[in-house]
Amino acid sequence: MTTLFDPGLQPERTGLAWQRTCLGLLAGSLASMKVLPPILGPWSLLLAFAGVLESSLLLFVVRCRYLRQHHSLTTLDGQLPRTADGRLPAVLALTTVLAGIVSLVLVLSIGP
Template sequence: MSVFDPGLQPERTGLAWQRTCLALGIGALVYARIAATTVGGWAWALAGAGMLTALVLGFASRRRYRYTHRSLTSGVVKLPDGALPAALALAILAGGAVVLVLTVVTAVS
């Protein structure tokens, strides 16, 4: 007997993580395009960091999906912790803080 409903819950969660990582990467590029005239090369450096963060989170979410699926189908339910959502929140918080500081510094000068 399976421990979980054999529906598509893990697949939906995996797709949601893919969309989140895609949005993070595209958002970083859009920010760079808009802010490049104001903060210069820093905007593209932040876009690169955002793209790298999106890639790392994408690979981590894929690994998390495989682990969750394997755990649920084996019958030994040991689901992953909240480290990946916490990492995403910290990355967005750090990026927002850097953007805020850059905006204030360029507005003052």
């Protein structure tokens, strides 16, 4: 049995928040696979599929990161937990901006 290292359980709350974010992205991407093709055409399926892949990959990375952090906080091996380096939020922000740009190009290319 592991002991509580933080009475407020901040790492658990952060891990759950990242999981909710990834699941929200996954749900939005799956919904866009159904809704966008009649409006924007078949290219929107590619964008939606990229969103599904990204959110699934991020969900896997978030889970691995949480388990690694939890292990380092609950074991007494003398190692300090590795701090976050900001790559995960940067990847999420970059892909969101790219998806927005592609969506804008798709909408503008359709025209009136």
